[in-house]
Amino acid sequence: MRSKLFATLALTCLLCGFNLVPVAADMTAMPGAKCSMPGMTVTVAKLTYLCQSKAGVLTWSTGLPVSKVAITLTDGWVKLATTGMSGAFGIVKNNTKNAVTIVGVASARAAAVQTHEMVMKNGAMVMQMKMDGFTIPAGKTLELKPGGNHLMLMGITKPIKAGDYLYLTLTTSTGGQATVRVIGKVFAGGNETYDTSNTTAMKP
Amino acid sequence: MSLPKTVEITFATKLMDIGTGIVVLDPSRKNIVSGPFTVSEYSLSAPISDSKILGTYEVTYRVVSEDGHPVEGRFNFYLGQSSAPTASPDRVTEKSGRTWPNIFLPLAVVLALGIAFIFRRYRNIK
Amino acid sequence: MSDHSGISRRSLLVGSGAAGVAGASIGYFGKKSSAVQSMTEVAKIGFYGVHQSGIENTPGLISNFVAFDLIDPTKANLQSVLRLFTDDAARLTQGKPALADGAPELAVNPANLTMTLGVGPSLFTRVPRLPSKPEFFNEIPAFPNDQLDPKWSGSDFIIQFCCDDSLTLSHAVGMIAKDLSTLAQVRWIQTGARSDKPAFSGTTSVRNLMGQVEGSDNPLPGNPIFNSLVWINEGPQWAKDGTILILRRIQMLMDKWEILDRSAQEMVIGRRLDNGAALGNKVENEPVNFEATDTLGLPLISANAHIRLAHGASLSERIYRRPYNYDNGIVDGKRDLGLIFAAFTSNPVTSYLPIQGRLAQSDSLNKWITAIGSSTYLILPGCTENSYIGETLFT
Numbered sequence: 001m002r003s004k005l006f007a008t009l010a011l012t013c014l015l016c017g018f019n020l021v022p023v024a025a026d027m028t029a030m031p032g033a034k035c036s037m038p039g040m041t042v043t044v045a046k047l048t049y050l051c052q053s054k055a056g057v058l059t060w061s062t063g064l065p066v067s068k069v070a071i072t073l074t075d076g077w078v079k080l081a082t083t084g085m086s087g088a089f090g091i092v093k094n095n096t097k098n099a100v101t102i103v104g105v106a107s108a109r110a111a112a113v114q115t116h117e118m119v120m121k122n123g124a125m126v127m128q129m130k131m132d133g134f135t136i137p138a139g140k141t142l143e144l145k146p147g148g149n150h151l152m153l154m155g156i157t158k159p160i161k162a163g164d165y166l167y168l169t170l171t172t173s174t175g176g177q178a179t180v181r182v183i184g185k186v187f188a189g190g191n192e193t194y195d196t197s198n199t200t201a202m203k204p
Numbered sequence: 205m206s207l208p209k210t211v212e213i214t215f216a217t218k219l220m221d222i223g224t225g226i227v228v229l230d231p232s233r234k235n236i237v238s239g240p241f242t243v244s245e246y247s248l249s250a251p252i253s254d255s256k257i258l259g260t261y262e263v264t265y266r267v268v269s270e271d272g273h274p275v276e277g278r279f280n281f282y283l284g285q286s287s288a289p290t291a292s293p294d295r296v297t298e299k300s301g302r303t304w305p306n307i308f309l310p311l312a313v314v315l316a317l318g319i320a321f322i323f324r325r326y327r328n329i330k
Numbered sequence: 331m332s333d334h335s336g337i338s339r340r341s342l343l344v345g346s347g348a349a350g351v352a353g354a355s356i357g358y359f360g361k362k363s364s365a366v367q368s369m370t371e372v373a374k375i376g377f378y379g380v381h382q383s384g385i386e387n388t389p390g391l392i393s394n395f396v397a398f399d400l401i402d403p404t405k406a407n408l409q410s411v412l413r414l415f416t417d418d419a420a421r422l423t424q425g426k427p428a429l430a431d432g433a434p435e436l437a438v439n440p441a442n443l444t445m446t447l448g449v450g451p452s453l454f455t456r457v458p459r460l461p462s463k464p465e466f467f468n469e470i471p472a473f474p475n476d477q478l479d480p481k482w483s484g485s486d487f488i489i490q491f492c493c494d495d496s497l498t499l500s501h502a503v504g505m506i507a508k509d510l511s512t513l514a515q516v517r518w519i520q521t522g523a524r525s526d527k528p529a530f531s532g533t534t535s536v537r538n539l540m541g542q543v544e545g546s547d548n549p550l551p552g553n554p555i556f557n558s559l560v561w562i563n564e565g566p567q568w569a570k571d572g573t574i575l576i577l578r579r580i581q582m583l584m585d586k587w588e589i590l591d592r593s594a595q596e597m598v599i600g601r602r603l604d605n606g607a608a609l610g611n612k613v614e615n616e617p618v619n620f621e622a623t624d625t626l627g628l629p630l631i632s633a634n635a636h637i638r639l640a641h642g643a644s645l646s647e648r649i650y651r652r653p654y655n656y657d658n659g660i661v662d663g664k665r666d667l668g669l670i671f672a673a674f675t676s677n678p679v680t681s682y683l684p685i686q687g688r689l690a691q692s693d694s695l696n697k698w699i700t701a702i703g704s705s706t707y708l709i710l711p712g713c714t715e716n717s718y719i720g721e722t723l724f725t
Contacts, residue, residue: 077429080512089430162512163410183417184410185430186508222590222694223597223635225628240633264626272590274597276626 029060037154038129039114041104041171048171050104051112053131069176070095071102071136076182078166079146082159088113088151088168088182089144094136103133104171111155113168118148127152133173146189160184205283206256207236211263212249218270219243225266226250231259231287243267259287373494374440377423379712380571381561382719384446385652385674386551388534390492393522393654394503395577395670397485397705398514403456407513409724412447412710414509415489416718419445422502428509433501441495443502447719448575448707453486461723463708464565466679467574470706473690482579482703485517490575490672494526520579520703522654522670530605533614539655539667540582540698542599543606546614546637549650560650562676562708568722571711576649576682578671579656579703585664587698598694600635608637636695639688642681649673649681668699678706 029035029042035051035058042049047063076090094100105113117130125147134149136142144150151168153160160166164184171177211228221243228250230236241250248267255261260282268274280286375383400407418428423443427434454463472478489506493499507516529535535545549556562572587595596602596609606614609630610622620638622630631638642648651673658666675681690696710720 075429079430161407161410162509163407163412163414165413183413183429185414186511187430187432189432220594220694220697221634222594223632225632227627229627235627264628266626266628266632268590268594268597272594274591274594276624276628278626 031060031062033060034058035060037112038131039104039152039154040112041106041169043106043177048104048175048177050171052103064171064173064175067174067176069100069170069172069178071100071170071172071176071178071180073168073170073178073180073182076168076180077185077187078153078160078164078182079187080160080162080184081153081156083156086110086153086156086160087116087146088153088166089146090180090182092134092136092142092144092170092180094138094140094142097138099135099137100176101133101135101173102170103173105151106169106171107153107166109157109160109166110153111157112153114152114154116150116152146187162186205258207252207254207261207283209254210249210251211237212247213263213265213267214247215267215269216246218245219248220268220270220272222268223266223274224248224268225264227264228252229262229264230255231257231261236261255283258282258284372425372440373442374424375442375444377420377445378715381573381712382446382709383423383712384444384490384492385560385573385650385709386556387442387444389524389652389654390442390444390499391494391524391526392492392496392499393524393670394491394499395488395520395522395672396491396503396506397488397517397519398510399486399517400453400456400514401512403453403458403486405457405459405724408453408457408460408720411487411510411513412720412723413718414513415445415447415506416713416720418502418506418509419447419719420715422498422505428505430509431505432508436497436501437505439495439498441493441498443491443493443495443498445502445506446490446492446709447487448490448709449487449720450485450705450707452484456486461566461568464562464569466565466677467569467706467708470576470578470678470682470686470704472704473686473701475690475696476701476704478704479702481518482520482705484705486514488575488577488705488707518703520577520656520670522656524654533606535606535614538582538653538669539657540584540587541595541603543601543603543614544653544669545651546601546606547618549648551650555645556650558676559646559648559681560674560676564677568725569708569711573674573676573709574678575707575709576671576673576675576678577703577705577707578701579668580671581666581668581700581702583698583700584667597632598636598698600631600637609635632694634692634694636689636693639693640685642685646677647681647684649675649685668702674709 029044029049031049037051038053038058040051043066046066048066049063050061051058052061072093072095073090076088078088079086102115105115107113115130115133116127118125118127134142142149162184166182166184167179168182169177169179224241224243226237226241226248228236236252236255237250238253239251241248248265260280262278262280264278266274266276375387377383421428422437423440423445425438425440427437431437451463451467451469454460469484491499491502525536529537529543535543538544549559560573562569592603601608607616608618610619618637618641620631624630653672654670656668656670660666673682711722713719713721
């Protein structure tokens with residue numbers, strides 16, 4: 001239904017049924033245990049755990065040993081928001097000699113940060129979570145922009161104001177991490193329609 | 205005999221204080237203007253220092269009328285009796301280069317407080 | 331900070347009398363061969379450096395002085411303003427779109443755009459816990475003949491935009507206004523323009539709307555005298571390598587000015603209108619002989635001539651002028667135009683205030699001009715690529 005496809009972000013947030021406040025279990029991530037928030041990452045004792053969908057169920061991944069990875073983000077910015085969700089954008093560069101896949105993103109300013117993509121569905125561009133993360137070939141860049149691939153901040157913990165610096169920690173499928181900075185910017189666009197049909201798997 | 209303390213020149217039209225200048229030379233060709241001049245609505249005045257030298261004194265001035273035209277002029281007076289002219293007053297010019305209506309000739313020259321000088325003439329030659 | 335990435339526009343203007351950005355690009359890129367190439371020919375002015383740009387370099391042809399007040403005057407909000415300004419200015423001046431740029435195509439021609447930020451004295455009383463300002467940096471007092479209108483006077487901070495292209499300028503101003511919209515509101519904008527040709531061959535001076543030559547005897551950017559006259563080198567460390575902007579909106583009363591004979595107009599200033607030479611001199615920048623007399627023995631430069639009063643009593647009593655003209659069309663049946671007097675000094679107490687004090691008292695030009703706006707700002711030092719303008723206020 002078109003009306004459903006053009007539902008607002010605020011509405012879709014209700015539809016997708018996230019619990020925007022992480023449940024206590026999230027904070028004690030155990031491999032295989034259920035989690036509530038896809039895209040969420042928790043780092044404990046130099047191991048990073050990702051809240052991932054496996055066979056339609058959200059569970060914590062095995063711990064990935066933390067290392068530094070040569071990923072940079074330039075031209076990074078995040079759309080202002082007081083509560084709820086916001087998008088973050090920029091140009092991610094893989095400065096390593098191998099392809100990397102960004103599977104998790106974390107920020108102190110949001111309960112979770114998801115990797116999102118825009119796809120054409122029923123004649124309209126809609127955004128949905130990219131469950132397998134963003135893969136960037138060696139030496140290449142990935143542009144995150146309104147209307148395209150982007151990072152989605154869920155459950156903003158403190159209003160994002162103009163000129164604020166936010167730090168995002170990107171985690172690769174092998175546990176490599178890079179912390180990048182984005183700046184809060186006024187932006188009226190980027191209000192993509194959120195496709196909810198792919199969110200059933202995200203329900204805890 | 206002694207000089208007045210002030211030279212004052214009164215004009216037929218109102219003045220603007222633009223480019224104003226006044227020089228009073230004593231017979232020894234020394235400028236005896238002794239302080240800042242004053243431009244009032246219709247007149248230009250300047251203090252002069254006392255001088256005992258007898259002979260011709262030369263006053264040269266530049267004023268601008270309210271309607272925007274600069275004029276320079278010169279006239280002489282003398283203390284006691286005239287001495288030989290030391291400069292030709294004929295070089296006096298009207299800065300705008302246009303023919304100047306007589307209405308702007310100085311109407312009167314008042315040498316205030318003069319006791320015994322003889323005002324011989326004034327000239328304003330275009 | 332004045333590193334033109336192309337050839338200096340100033341030298342071209344002086345050398346050839348040919349104007350503008352197209353000229354600037356010829357020297358840098360060689361011969362213009364096609365319209366396609368001309369799209370890539372850019373004239374840009376470096377953003378990063380010890381000093382902010384927009385002072386030493388040749389002024390852009392058009393300007394916007396945009397005055398802002400912080401909505402919520404906190405240190406954090408000021409910091410946000412400065413970060414956003416720096417990020418936008420570093421991109422836009424180099425012909426790159428700002429982040430979240432709604433019209434990136436409007437950013438591709440930098441056209442010598444400079445963006446320069448200064449903070450007003452009010453900022454230091456309104457924002458808690460800022461470091462103290464230099465003691466020589468205060469609001470400029472109103473002078474006797476001023477008729478200051480609050481709509482042209484004062485604000486927490488200002489951004490001076492200068493550019494050679496109106497589209498680029500509009501885009502930059504709009505982008506900044508949008509980015510700062512949640513933090514600050516615009517109090518006033520003054521738009522100005524300069525001729526793209528010097529006043530006459532062989533000078534960097536330009537003409538104002540009265541026809542007078544503006545810029546005679548200005549200190550030359552880059553030389554040691556300029557550096558000591560303009561760049562702050564005393565007081566709190568955060569302000570070092572900044573400068574103080576005096577910004578006055580000076581209305582010209584043109585109908586009355588044109589009553590004057592040309593020679594009378596020249597007497598008002600003490601300079602010739604055609605070549606800017608001081609009366610008695612042959613060329614513009616010869617040292618002025620204030621004792622010079624005409625053939626009748628009358629002083630050529632009268633006691634209340636503008637240049638006599640503006641002339642500093644000492645070598646340090648000089649300012650660097652970088653003015654723009656404004657023309658607001660016809661208001662109430664009269665032309666509304668004048669000068670955006672923008673001047674820079676390392677210490678207004680020892681330079682601008684004594685000069686303007688004399689001018690306000692006696693300048694014969696006062697009959698034809700009235701200051702209707704007056705502001706002063708401390709132009710913050712420049713920054714490196716890893717910092718932001720004004721970071722020194724927070725360290």
